[in-house]
Amino acid sequence: MSKLLHLMRRGTEFLGCEVAIMCGAMSWVSERNLVSAISNAGGFGVIACGAMTPALLDAEIAATKAMTDKPFGVNLITMHPDLFELIDICARHNVSHVVLAGGLPPKGSIDAIKGHGAKLICFSPALSLAKKLVRSGVDALIIEGSEAGGHIGPVATSVLAQEILPDMAEVVPMFVAGGISRGNAVASYLEMGASGVQLGTRFVCAEESIAHPNFKQAFLRANARDAVASVQIDPRLPVIPVRALKNKGTEEFTRTQVEVAARLDAGEIDMAEAQMQIERYWAGALRRAVIDGDVENGSVMAGQSVGMVQVERPVKDIIAKLVNEAEAALAH
Structure with a gap:
């Protein structure tokens, strides 16, 4: 052995x-x-x-x-x-x-x-x-x-x-x-x-x-510094950070957090549903990138080892x- x-x-x-x-x-x-x-x-x-x-x-x-x-x-x-x-x-x-x-x-x-x-x-x-x-x-x-x-x-x-x-x-x-x-x-x-x-x-x-060829190409082109962690906007809505290649989709997540937090404040949803909506956002955004190949607006989740x-x-x-x-x- x-x-x-x-x-x-x-x-x-x-x-x-x-x-x-x-x-x-x-x-x-x-x-x-x-x-x-x-x-x-x-x-x-x-x-x-x-x-x-x-x-x-x-x-x-x-x-x-x-x-x-x-x-x-x-x-x-x-x-x-x-x-x-x-x-x-x-x-x-x-x-x-x-x-x-x-x-x-x-x-x-x-x-x-x-x-x-x-x-x-x-x-x-x-x-x-x-x-x-x-x-x-x-x-x-x-x-x-x-x-x-x-x-x-x-x-x-x-x-x-x-x-x-x-x-x-x-x-x-x-x-x-x-x-x-x-x-x-x-x-x-x-x-x-x-x-x-x-x-x-x-x-x-x-x-x-x-994974769509566009998704793979994004990986092959990327450097370690391109894989950035998402930012939590509202401390009342604890969000587990997500590391992905920086694009328009990372900016869209910021807007999504604001919208979900507003619904939470209005009593339209509870905390569990708010967190599940965030999870669904990532699932949808990831699908747009992985399956549809929209690497600009989707979520291109990648670790910092992507440069290798x-x-x-x-x-x-x-x-x-x-x-x-x-x-x-x-x-x-």
Whole structure:
């Protein structure tokens, strides 16, 4: 066994794959084609449920199962109004791993997921929360720093890894995410105690990704500094920042926040609905960019590692390159 596979062993055994490289759940991008390709190439694909209806998720899982016999996961957002129905759909399909994102798991959700035999993975933006989640029964954690694309926390990956890994790496499998695009970074986090890594931005320009050619071209042209975090306008409407390439769509989000906050003030909607409207805005804006190719007015979610995405290539080549780079780094 190579040093890399030795360091990844806990992660690969937990996920049931050959290399402990997860694909981040990216709405409209992490669907049947990309997810199955990653799992078939030895990594671990994750379907992004996002704002999908239960019927859509049901169809997506079935379609993915038809394209791969390897394990894959499903990412659910905690604020989804049909969360427990989505959990039931995962159970009916015997989905092996569920990733919960977007805040603390709601009451009963951990028991519902684990009661069906699935392994539960959650995001941990701080050491105190990591300990709390593990006490609650979470099976593995993802440390995701602010360099990542899409919804982000305020702290850098490198800082979170130093804060959380020394205390938690022996307790549960830990996966590091945010700003990772090359194998030497993978190797360094494994040596710090991580069981594996998660990459999103790196896989957007995979040949199997259904992202519109305009969306992929935006990635291939971009530099790290082009991927900026959204700004929260109203402190009464807590919005998880989103990192995307700066365009007209980022300005439109500012206007959307003002409109939603006004409806909240007028009593037309409650806080839960206000936050769900923000989530729907992102789902719609992301669809305009990913599927329709409107990279000016849509949301081009990207991590700061986007500057290292320079060519479109098959998933198996992306994973092989990461593995080769990591093994070379460990050999030195």
